[in-house]
Amino acid sequence: MKRPQRLPRGLGAKLFASHFLVALLGALTMLMATFLITPVFFGSLVGGTEEVTPDSVMGFFERTLLYSLLVAGLAATVTAAVASLLVSRRVVEPLRQVLAATRRIASGRYGERVSVRDADELGKLSESFNAMARALEEA
DSSP, X not given: XXXXXXXXXXXXXXXXXXXXXXXHHHHHHHHHHHHHHHHHHHXXXXXXXXXXXXXXXXXXXXXXXXXXXXXXXXXXXXXXXHHHHHHHHHHHHHHHHHHHHHHHHHTTOTTOOOOOOXXXXXXXXXXXXXXXXXXXXXX
């Protein structure tokens, strides 16, 4: 009987998933903002007009589309930036911990250890760092 395959749990898979999530959040934000903003812009443009012709409706539509996409694009950019910031902090924090601990060991504090949060490449780096620190401390 075949075992079910596990999803990749390495750093590469996590980075892919995080980038995909940021793109998805940006796209969904843009879509929702467009659906919410378009009727408001179109209603405000058409509402003040007494005579509606096919040409004027096309002009209203073009301006509505432009304004809606500009506002929705701005909202999507802000959402993607916030999501990227949160995700990048999660990836960079273990590296900062190892860097700080490395500096402390270089200054002679051989009892330094770092926490191992995950079993990915960053977790393996932390484990290797801790093994190196133990060997230095014992020497």
